[in-house]
Each structure stands twice: as C-alpha cells, then as structure tokens.
Amino acid sequence: MALSKKKVSNETIRRLALYLRSLHKLQEINLDIVSSGQISANLNVSPDQFRKDLSYFGSLGKRGVGYKVDNLIKHLEKILGIDKECRVIIVGVGKLGSALLAYPGFSNFNFRIVSAFDNDRKKVGKIINGIKIEEMENISRVVQKLEVHLAVLTVPSESAQMVATKLAKCGIKGILNFAPISLNLSNSIRILNVDVATELMTLRYLSRKACNLNTGSTLDRVTENFE
Amino acid sequence: MALSKKKVSNETIRRLALYLRSLHKLQEINLDIVSSGQISANLNVSPDQFRKDLSYFGSLGKRGVGYKVDNLIKHLEKILGIDKECRVIIVGVGKLGSALLAYPGFSNFNFRIVSAFDNDRKKVGKIINGIKIEEMENISRVVQKLEVHLAVLTVPSESAQMVATKLAKCGIKGILNFAPISLNLSNSIRILNVDVATELMTLRYLSRKACNLNTGSTLDRVTENFE
DNA sequence: CCTTGTGAAAACTTTCACAGCT
C-alpha cells in the first residue's frame, strides 16, 4: 500500500486507456469480476504489467479474487479525468476533420465534441453530425463560453502553428495535433502528435526487419562518409 | 565505428522518420549541411539523442562539420526501407478511409496507395483520388498482382479481425490498424495501432496533471476496495 | 573551436518472485 508520489509514465497512461476499453467490452458481456490474467490476454500486455500499472493508483483489486469490472472502470475514468464530461473542439474541417467530427467512438469515454471551426467560408454554417461549423474568429469566445478543454487540430501544416498559438492563448489545455509539424508552445499546454506517415514509415521498417531476419540483408550496415 | 548487432528500439525508428521529415524541409530551403543541434531544435529531441539514434546505423556525419542533408536523407530512406516505392492498400472506405485515400502526404515518403476496398456495393466502382474502390473479394488477387506490402485498416471494429486475418493470409507484411481492437495475428506480420480515443484520454490525463501540479488534487490517491 | 561518435553512468521501465489477503 505504498502508493507514493512515484511518477507515472506516459506508457502506463496509454495502457490505462486500453484497459478501460477492454473493461467496457467485458461490462457489455455482463462479466462481474476479472483477473489481471484475463484482461491482459486480449491486449498485448503481461498480467504483471497490468497490476503494476494499477498499483501506482492504489489497491484497486481484491487478492485471491480479481477486479470488479464496474468498480475498476470508475476508478480508471477518475484517474484519466473522464469521469466528468470533457469538451472538445475540432479545428480544421477538411476530410480528416470531418471524419473525426462524425466518429461516434468518443462519447463512450465522456468526450463531447461541442464545436468545429474552419477558415473556408463555404464550410462555415454547414452542419455535420449535429455540429455547426463556425468561423475561426469565434474560437476564443466559444472556448471560454463552453469551457472547452481539448482541441483536435486538423488544419494544413502551413497554418498549424498559427492556429495552435491562438488555441493556447484562449486557454485550451491540450492539443491533439494531426498536422505533421512540431508545434512550439508554452509547456503549460500538452500536445500529442498523430502522424500517419510516420507510423507508416515505422511499420515499413518493422515489416522489412521481420522479413530480413535470415536473408543477409545489406540494410543494417550503412557506413560511408559523404564526398 | 562499433555499429554492431545492437538492437534498435521502436522509438529510435519513429524518430528517424521525424528526422526525415525535418530534413525534407531543410532540403527545400536549400540547406546543405546541418548539425545535430540545429535539427533537434525543431523537434523535441536532444542533439545527443539524435546522434545516438544515427550511430546505430554507422557514421553518417563528419566531425566538426555536421551532416550533409541530401546524404542523410538517402541514408534514412534506405534504413527505413522507403528508398524504393512501397505499395499500400486501404481497406475500408468509410469517412476515415476516404480521408486517408485523399491524403497527399504519403508520396513524399515513397508510399503509393495502389488500391482500396470496401464491402459496400454502393461504394464499389467509385473513384476517389484516382483510385477505384474494389470489392473485398479481390484483395488477395490485387495484393499478389501489385506486390502490396502494407495495408491501412479502416473497417469497423466488428469486422476488423476477420479482414485482418484475410490480409495476413494473402501475404501483407504490415497493418496500420485504426480499429480500436487488438488484432490477433501470426507474428510474422507487423501491426501498429492508431487509436484516437486512446490518444484523447492520454491527453486528458496529461493536461489535467499539468493543471493540478499545485492544487492539492485528490486524483493521485485512490485507495478503496470494493464492497 | 567546432561537431560527431560512443562508452559509461544515470534514469527509467518491465519482469520476476513471493509475501499477504480472500
């Protein structure tokens, strides 16, 4: 029961979110109690890892028994800060922004998209999935009025930094950035980047490595100076 | 000049992809030579980290000088396996799939989307961004004929496992999975998951933590057994 | 005097292994 002020890693947090997703599924099947072994079987996580991750936040299970599904969900929601509704805006309603605007999977986790913004006059006023697209100028007003916490940034790279600066000014707490650039902001605001091309490159590397385990690939030795 | 068979971490690979992106930008500005300090200033990486990452693959720079931009790009492309075209298919042409199909940012890194598939008869035959949507039954034929390496999986969760199994059978080497489930496949096939809801939850946690640094938050102590 | 490349140290994360509760 040590608990303590040990710092919790990002990876642990990301896994907590995964656990939550699994638990929701188990809840739908009316499972009452689950063990670390059962839950980790579906995900790619060891039972030890699961228990260790939870241990940073207290004793959430019962020895000899397991974890009560409902209870653990509530705890995880509280830890992640989604026990109360979290309001989100989408900035940039291109193809990707529209897709996210229409994505139904956020509400399971208490995220609510409350507004969307775009520069393009042709888009302003349109309604997608019940959300009216607003002018960029209104961001600040809306964020303050609706107490928006997070923004999903899906504008083109060229304008991403400018828009992000604006978001930071009006008090947004975090940005999920889909533009393939590194945003530069005060570090009171959290940023997570989602970069599909980077993921594809990583995947490309990994998949080739898997193939080349036995072929004497030339890949792994690249030493040659320029000129 | 040790090099060696040290294993390279995933994070290193992901960063190499980021470096590559930065280098492309520097190339456009006609910068000829860059130092580890310069390149890491834009990204969120230390110069040491940058040099260490590269050191796994040989001596790519010149002491006292820096790295030749063109040269480093070529090396990174070779390391990542994108010096030759890499063919990709998109499976599931819903909103997200369409958005990715129209995304122009893959070609910079030698990825080419060669085909797209959907179950929905109403979509089959349509052309998006020059790519004709095919029936799912054709996947195997197309993958073999066009020598497809990677698949982007954007089908609903319910069918994701089934489709993934099919992809594995026809020889796909890696899957970029947008469905929020853990795919279960032979480990000769690489999988990377992109899960926007998980990212949002992580962001929510991080942004709250940043706020609560000084407020005596109740968040970090949750000890209470059920019943 | 500049910047790379790299062992060695420090920091961090995961796995192990077992005590402790049900």
Next chain:
DNA sequence: AGCTGTGAAAGTTTTCACAAGG
C-alpha cells in the same frame, strides 16, 4: 488454492562527458 500488490532484479533507453577528427 488463487490472485493481488510490490520490492528487487533485469533489461532498456536516455543523458553525460569526452576522445577524435575537421
């Protein structure tokens, strides 16, 4: 007997610090 919670060990990644080269 079964499963959690957790220190300690093992393993991994990052940072440090400096020799070597331009």
